[in-house]
Amino acid sequence: MLETVAAACILLAVLWAGCCVEVVRKLAKQLAPLRALYATFCRRCPYTAETLERFVEIWDMFVRCSDASLGFEDRFAIFCDQLGDFLEGLVQRAVDVLELFFQLDAAEQAAALCRIPRRRLSAAEARSGAGPLAVTSCAICLCDWRKGDDVRELKACSHVFHTKCCDNWLWRHQKCPMCRTPLATVPAS
Template identity: 80%
Template structure:
């Protein structure tokens, strides 16, 4: 019990420090064009990492700049901790997925199968009315609603559409659709 409390306190201190760093970088970023150019280059080369950082910034912003003025600090902090827990759980799961991929025997075959599944960006219209011929409004893996410019993969055999990051993690381990279990290759 005491070890869990110490671990939670350490995580909280790291999160607060990261949040303060986010605030400093945000204030500098408004004034320094080179910092914005550096971030744009980073985002272009490491979209997965940039997306992770942006999600943390969103969680931090909801805590610091809560739009609901009726929520007290304790309520905002409880929501923050809940969202942060989900965020960290997702990061840990992604790390486990990467480790599983690293130790797979046939990584070349998996990559070849994955490269045959087309990847594209959703238009604003398609995000609003539903993706693909089935007009699905959410990703079947993470259950998030579509947003314009989401990277998606559409499986050709069954026409199901998923976020590319969700589909990639699934399809590396399973060569079947996560919804209907249709094989990727006929």
Template identity: 85%
Template sequence: MLETVFAASILLLVLWAGCFVEVVRKVGKQLSPLRALYSSFRARCPYTAETLERFVEIWDMFMHCSDASLGFEDRFAIFCDQLGDFLEGLVQRAVDVLELFFQLDVADQQAALCRIPRRRLSSAEAAEGAGPLRMTACAICLCEWTKGDDVRELKVCSHVFHSRCADTWLWRHQKCPMCRTAIAT
């Protein structure tokens, strides 16, 4: 019973937010000051603007579906599925922020990250694969190596990642993002 009430409350809030988005969009087409305000907001708060734009995208797919073969129930099921993924991503980001905020051993984490060597890939490594495992791409961003990429090679498991991709994960977890082997000796 409680789950039903909770689900209905979330649905009403989402529908309210969707209606609000529609009103703001229609008013925004008419008012250039509102567009300027949004541009300023987007420049100052890119994460929030990106989140809002993703919600608007999901709402648009639900309200203005171009596939005539989909009935309301099908569109609504797709909307709920996409909204669930969207909300799960928001919750995960909030948890990540809270983890960073309440970390206690910042000095230990910094020291552990500094013990993992950073280096630049040579053209041979970029072509043949990096590290002892001859990895041909970063397992986090899935981009293939290029000459001069800044990478970290984890000695305990020999996995190699772009520094920009792995540093946030390694700072928080001190484990390999791929095999979860602890990096601290």
């Protein structure tokens, strides 16, 4: 019951936001100052502007669907699916920001990253797969392994990645970029 109420509240908020988008769009066609203000906003807040534009794309696909074979129910189902993915992405970005805010200091981050072993792949591993899972490519860049690739094998989950691909993520998150398994427990201060 609570999930239904929450979903209904989210849907009403989205519909309200969609109506606001339509009003702003109609005004923007008439008012040059509003267009200039929006252009300034896009330059100064590119992340927020990109997020807003993605929402507008999802809203447009729902309201102005050009496929006549799709009924309202089908369009609404597609809209809800895309909106769910969009909101999930926003929540993940918010979680990433919170993780950055509460992360270890730089020296501890560097030490934690150094504890994850690096190695070069042999020709046999490049052909048959790296690590206990016999992974045949890096899940981040999707490139197949080559002899001599510099990789990190995460002991907690056995996933293997190119060092250059995973280091930025590991620096910020201290968990596997693929399965989110924590690399190590953080000591209490």
